[in-house]
Amino acid sequence: LPHARGYIFQEGEILSPDGHCHAFDHRAQGTVFGSGAGVVVLRRLEDAIRDGDHIWAVIKGTAVNNDGAAKAGYLAPSVDGQAKAIAEAHAVAGVPADTIDYVECHGTGTYLGDPIEVAALTQAFAASTPETGFCRIGSVKTNIGHLDTAAGVASLIKVALALKHRELPPSLGYEAPNPAIDFESSPFRVNDSLREWVSHKGPRRAGVNSLGVGGTNAHAVVEEAPERAPSDPSDWPFQLLVVSGRSKAALDANARALAAHLRAHPEQPLADVAWTLKEGRRAFEHRRVLVAASHTEAADLLEGSDPRRVFNHQHLVDDPEVVFMFPGGGAQYAGMARELYATEPVFQDWMDRGLDVLQKRIDYDIRALWLPEPQDHARAVERLKQPSVQLPLIMIVEHALAQLWMSWGVKPAALVGHSMGENTAACLAGVMSFEDCIGLVHLRGQLFDSVPPGGMLSVPQSASALEAELGEGLDMASVNAPDLCVVSGPQHLLDALEARLRARDIEPQRIQIDIAAHSRMLEPILGRFEAYLRSIRLNPPKLPIISNRDGATLSAQQATDPMYWVGHLRNTVRFADCMASLIAANPQRVYLEVGPGKALGSLAQANGVPASQVINSLRHPEHDVPDDVWFVGTLGRLWANGVPVDWEPIWGEARRLRVPLPTYAFQRKPYFIQPGVATAPAQEARPAHIDDITRWGYQPRWRPRTADCEIDVATELGQTEPRHWLVFADEAGLTDAVSARLREAGHRVTVVRAGDLFARVAEHEFLLAPERGREGYDELMRELMASGHPPQAVVHGWLVTREERFRPGSSFFHRNLEQGFFSLLFLAQAMAEENLPKPMHLTVLSTGAVRVKDEP
Structure with a gap:
């Protein structure tokens, strides 16, 4: 909004002679204009109560009229017109005037306007009550000036805050009454000091008066919000808190503001804070999630950013595909998922089903080994090293975790396992029944025991x-x-x-x-394994499974062939090929390790998946965090990556309330143009006059000349210290030649080509969509920084073309903006975000910038 620059007082005009608004005061001679805007959110009362909204105040009734036709002048206020609007608002609200404790007046501080407004209020109130001196009045214009078209909403906001805090703020600039106002016989007194708002006839109520030039009169009756029932106790002893921002700086600022708020407002239930953060805030690209049991713990985590407890992600796409990864043998530990078994009914039911099936096949108590008592822990750890004990238990835990994730709305787009983990994937995809899979994996372990x-x-x-x-x-x-x-x-x-x-x-x-798994030493046991497979029903998969045998999607023929599974037990696990297939199909997938440990997550990262897209369901055994706390945090991390999850299991049926929280921490930048310093023009001699009109203008022309220097490019590059060049490649091949020369001279070159999405297509080559704005440039810089090779020089050639044309979907003008100006702007912003060394050598190549040699 524009800064006010003061004004020159003129007698008889609307502006104040001293720069202050003295509403209702004996010094009232004019108003002062301010600059501002106001926003309020309106809902039906019953809807707001039902949805647990925070209600600042209730608008009981409103009225608007226009008495311009009955007035002598366009700007002149009218007692009768204002009084009718006030009385109508009282009638609509269904409240008598003597129940109104305060009126926020239009109160411009003009010598005639204030007396007319008070006379209109007195006329309207006197129609229903003879009482005097019971109602306070004031004007927010004495605080912030007259906001013109925003003046009415400023008054409404002031009244709502006064009702909420149960205090009447003072109307400033008041010493003695305007002698033209008869306060003694009216219901009104100026509220010239801060007062506790004591209700005398039912709920606290106020009127808001707002008047417009030309005869528009508006009045509203506002009442304090009803006492709302408290929220229900949470089903969870801890809460998942989510914070987001449009940039990392905004995210950090939002987190700091929330931490300070939590320390200042321990009375707000943490569950309501969590619910408001998730359901009452828009989620932006940069996201932070954490799990805390108290306000103090949440504030400490928000301020400390412990990477083991606080997780930061950047939301890249909406609804990214999720890959369930199932680890194989060796991932187990005693007590894995103990707290999930105690708190999650879906997980508990599937564990009980699986353990009951397994228990019939063994002669020891599997539950005692899985969840041992403290004195039995060491013995359980030792027994779980035995394949016939660990493998079926891992498989049951993985399957139960998968069912739990799907009950929370996390649906896999593909499944991949490592070794035995592919058996779990086959079970989840319906290739074999749960019971048959338990039998297969138990047999696998028994056979391993015998080799x-x-x-x-x-x-x-x-x-x-x-x-x-x-x-x-x-x-x-x-x-x-x-x-x-x-x-x-x-x-x-x-x-x-x-x-x-x-x-x-x-x-x-x-x-x-x-055990020498996946080797020729297993060949003596393959016959028994095959016999079991031929005794059970094998079905085509209902979900895509990436095969360990070749890294391709498992076909129906493979899934139903017992010999495929025999070969799977014997032959090499080609997990790298599995990951290559998954990444090639969609580089922005989220990889969820569904099982104990984080071995597959580490392998996924070793195959090029960014760490932020790899999430493990269960904590590391040495990580001192309850399983249910870790699991809910993992749910938050999935949300932070853009995965749609079902939040109802977290909120449950408990009544939650929206609570006031810090607003968005905007990263403000000033854009005001400072006024220039006024200077007197210097006395200069008049320029010489040219009589020949043909010499009054000129036209630039280009004349080709032979370069007067000789440069050996290969020698020059060879004598330069090797650097990392980032080359934005054109479609005409010019920059390809540049890249080749640079590589021949020993320089590192990374090529970026225009495409339809951001993707890494080779070790030193990327695609980037110029039409999608800055996001691709940020991702490019993150990839380069993560590789340990930040760019040291840039060659930008996207505007080089054989002929002027545009990419599909862009006009010629927009193509030049996207691949020229905005491309360079977003690149500079992305490099600045990563704090790259300055200065950065930038070479920009273009064709068609100017006309040379009269070319068309």
């Missing part, structure tokens, strides 16, 4: 490099990432391989298992 001892070695090498080292007797058990494999076989051969690798400074790691 000769072996081992597994994790090696940080690519499969192609490692295969040459295996020789006879060793097998590639799994290819987990492009540079991470696992080898299986007899212990003595693994010892020899490990020694050879360490001699070449390669650091392999032994996996704490005495």
Whole structure:
């Protein structure tokens, strides 16, 4: 809004002679204009009460009329017209005048306007009560000036706040009454000091008077909000709090403001705060979630940002696809998901069903090993190392977790498992029944118990490099990432391989298992495994499963073929291929590890998935956080990534109320243009007059010249220290040649091409959609910073074309803006957000900028 620049007082005009508004005062000679706006939210009272809204005040009745035709002049106020509007508002509200404690007047502070307004109020009130001196009046114009068309809403807001706080704020600039106002015989007195608002006849009520030029008169009767029933106790001992912002700076500021508010308002139920944050606030791109049991804990977490308790995500797309990842053997720990079993009925029911099925197959108490008493914990840990004990328990926990997630509205778009985890995926997809899958996995564990001892070695090498080292007797058990494999076989051969690798400074790691899984050592047990598979019903999958065998989607023929599953037990787990297929299909998927630990989440990141898109359902065994707290936090992290979840299990049927919370922390920037300093023009001699009219103008022309220098580009680049060049490639091939020259000279080059979405298509090549604004540029910078190679120079060639044309969906003008001005602007903003070193060398190439040699 424009700054007021003062005014020159003129006798007889509306403006005050001293710069102050003295409403109802003996000094009243004019008003002062202010600058502002006001916003209120209106709802039907019953709807607001039903939905638990915070109600500041209730508008009981309103009336508006126009008496312009009955007045002598356009600007002249009228007693009768105002009085009729006030009386009508009382009638609509159904309240007598003597129940109104306060009137917020139009109160402009003019010598004639104030007496006419008070006379109109007196006339309207006197029609229903002879009482005098019971009602206070005031004007917010004495505080903030006359806001013109916003003056009425400012008055309404003042009254609503006064009702809420049960205090009458003073009307400023008042010493003695305007002698033209007969206060003694009226119901009114000027409220010249702060007073407690004591109700004398029922609920506190106020009138709001607002008058317009030309004869418009408006009046409203406003009443204090009804006492609302308190919210219900929460079903949860802790609450999930969500905060968001349009930028990281705004997110941090919103978090700080919320922390301060929580410390200042411990009376607000934390469940109501959580509900208001989620249901009463718009969710922006930058999001933060945390779980806390008290106001103090929540404030501490918001201020401290402990990465183990406070999670930050950037919402990239709406409704991203979710991939359920099921870990295999070795992920178990005693007591996993203990609190979920105690608090989540869906999880408990599926666990009980699975454990009952398993219990019939074994001669020990599986529940005592899963959830041991403290004195039995060490024994349970040892027993859970046995394949026939751990594998079926892991599978049951994974399946129960998957069912729990789906009950909360999290639906998988694809399933992937690692080794035994693919059996869980097959069960969830309907390939085999729950009971048959438990039997299969238990048999798998029993067969593992019977094979000769072996081992597994994790090696940080690519499969192609490692295969040459295996020789006879060793097998590639799994290819987990492009540079991470696992080898299986007899212990003595693994010892020899490990020694050879360490001699070449390669650091392999032994996996704490005495089974050579996915190797030739399992061949003696494959017959029994096949026999069981042929005894159960196998069905086509109802959900996409990414196969460990080849990284492709499991076909119906594969799923129903017992030999596929036999080969799955024996052959290499190609998890890296699985991840490559998933990422290629959609790089913005969210990967949810459905099972104990975070091994698959780590492998997903090793395959190029950003850490913020990888979430694990259960805590690490050494992480001292209850399982249900972790699970609800995970739910919040899914929401922060844009995954739609069902919040009803959190809110339940308990009545929740919206509570006042800090408003959005806008990142303000001043845009006022400072006025120039007035200076007297210098006395200058008149320029010489040119008589020849043909010399009054000019036209630029381009004349080609041979360059007067010789540059050997290859030599120049070769003598320059290698840098990381970010090249925005054109479609004419010019920048491709530039990139090639740079690479030949030893420079690192990352190419960005215009496309329809943001994606990484190769190690040093990205697609970016110029039509989608800044988001792609931010993601590009994050990817480059995460790789450890920030750009050191930029070549921007998106405006280079063989001929002038535009991309589909953009006009020629918009194409030039998107791929030119805005592209450079968003790139600069994204680089500034990452605090890249300054200055940054930027070369911009363009064609068609100017006309040369009379070309068309």
